[in-house]
Amino acid sequence: MSMLKYVDRKNTDCAKWDGLEKSFSRGDLLAMWVADMDFKVPECVSRRLSEYIELGTFGYYNPPDGYYDAFIEWERKYHGYDVKREWMRFAPGVVPAFNWLVQLMAGEGEAVAVMQPVYYPFMKAVENNGRRLVNCPLLRTERGYEMDYEAFEETIIREDVKAFIFCSPHNPVGRVWKKDEIRRVLDICKKHNVYVISDEIHQDIIMSGHKHIPSATAGEEAGAYDDILVTLTAATKTFNLAAVQNSIVIIPDKAFRERWDKFAEGIRITGGNAFGYIAVRAAYEEGRPWFEELLGAIEGNYKYLRSRLEAELPDVRVADLEGTYLMWIDLSAYMDRIIAMAAGKYTMDPSAYDSAVTAIQHFMEDECGIAADYGTWFGGAEYAGCIRINLATCRENIEIAADRIISALKS
Ligand SMILES: Cc1ncc(COP(=O)(O)O)c(C=O)c1O
Structure with missing residues (x-):
């Protein structure tokens, strides 16, 4: 039986799902940003914390x-x-x-x-x-x-x-x-x-x-x-x-x-x-057995998302994921299309310096309904065509993300 339990964390005061409005245009996006996971911790952790809570004394601790x-x-x-x-x-x-x-x-x-x-x-x-x-x-x-x-x-x-x-x-x-x-x-x-x-x-x-x-x-x-x-x-x-x-x-x-x-x-x-x-x-x-199952799930999500994107969007560049559960995806080859989509809805000058920065935000949030980390956050406009996707979630969320990015870019 699987030890890995997905949790719907909406309305739990978590930063990833309930803190979207602070960094994005809306609160109903598919949250694939903050680097934590949508999985319950291993049972050993909950058990030992529960024992401590059950004890009921929370004095100074050594x-x-x-x-x-x-x-x-x-x-x-x-x-x-x-x-x-x-x-x-x-x-x-x-x-x-x-x-x-x-x-x-x-x-x-x-x-x-x-x-x-x-x-x-x-x-x-x-x-x-x-x-x-x-x-x-x-x-x-x-x-x-x-x-x-x-x-x-x-x-x-x-x-x-x-x-x-x-x-x-x-x-x-x-x-x-x-x-x-x-x-x-x-x-x-x-x-x-x-x-x-x-x-x-x-x-x-x-x-x-x-x-x-x-x-x-x-x-x-x-x-x-x-x-x-x-x-x-x-x-x-x-x-x-x-x-x-x-x-x-x-x-x-x-x-x-x-x-x-x-x-x-x-x-x-x-x-x-x-x-x-x-x-x-x-x-x-x-926690090791739980962790090993987790690793398999992350690697599976990575392979799935990578192969879907590469099959349907041949010019997407995915950096090889050797470690972390964060996938770095370069959509720069599609930037003209992404800017054109944004320019069609907003009065944007595609030649403006930050048009790529604004356009990718519009694309991810309005066209895909996804909250990802934007490349610019990691080093400025040079990385405007990149997004970082958090893979530590259930496969269904990864499938939704793949469907939405592919269909938005193909439309
Ligand atoms: C490289 C790196 N360092 C530190 C952190 C966060 O560390 P902490 O929550 O312990 O402050 C993160 C979280 O994403 C990270 O990616």
Whole structure:
């Protein structure tokens, strides 16, 4: 019997289905944006949270050794990363963690690098904290993207970059970086004393034939990057636990840990709530079978959507999905048609700079009735022809999305 249970989350105060009006024109769209899942968490998580709720006392909580042990074992077993208990720190999310790290790794006005298109809170973290954003875009290949090492090193030197926020696996382009790719980029950082924040929140969502390599294990010798590297991860994506706000910061370097601790003491956020610790521990201890079924469902959704789009819309470009449950689709080849559709309804000048940006929104929302993440969010107008679709939902929703995109573009 399937362990994966789809939930209709409408009217549950969730961001994905009930928060559509904030970012889109209407609230009745098929929600394929926010990166969480429409599946119930594994039974072990609900059970252990229910036991705690049943207990009925919610006083101050001490995270037990079992929480740390469960994570350490998961990293060792599935990622070959031997994390020491004393390296582990808490953050209420990976996003807060990299916002704090940016402040610790670069001074005001100093440069922090990203590789666009990339998860947009990276850019906000740099800008909101008064650091200088430097972009070294990924290079487009036939089937996806790769890093531009020469440009990266030149940028580091030219801009005097102090820190780099690395997305591994990469949201939104779905790359699972290979060991030699990670090594090349981290060697450059090491050579120029650039700190690396390695955001590995998608570490477990890996398609068959690929393997996630923790940045910390990519070096020639063990611990090669320990003095420049902080790794961020969580059970959030793997087990659909965003609401419990529990993420893990791994800091192998003692001196940097002391700086983190001082910072965390200063804002008095050194630990999280009981629900987070209980849920994450349960998931890591008992959730693997559920997770494996989930992975199969995501891969199936990806193959289905990709083959439908490619069969019916031969000029669509889908980046190979190696990891994450986020599919990056380039509709640029259809942009004239998309702009013409929008221009037919609105008085739009198709030659206007942002016409593609506006037109794709009109297309997705009005013609398809779908809320997707827009390419522009990840790096500006250059990605206006792209959309990011969340595959962590039931097959029926994926089928509806395929039908709507195909019939809107063919009409
Ligand atoms: C690369 C990346 N980092 C972080 C997050 C969110 O992290 P958190 O919810 O732990 O703040 C996401 C969610 O989509 C993500 O894709």
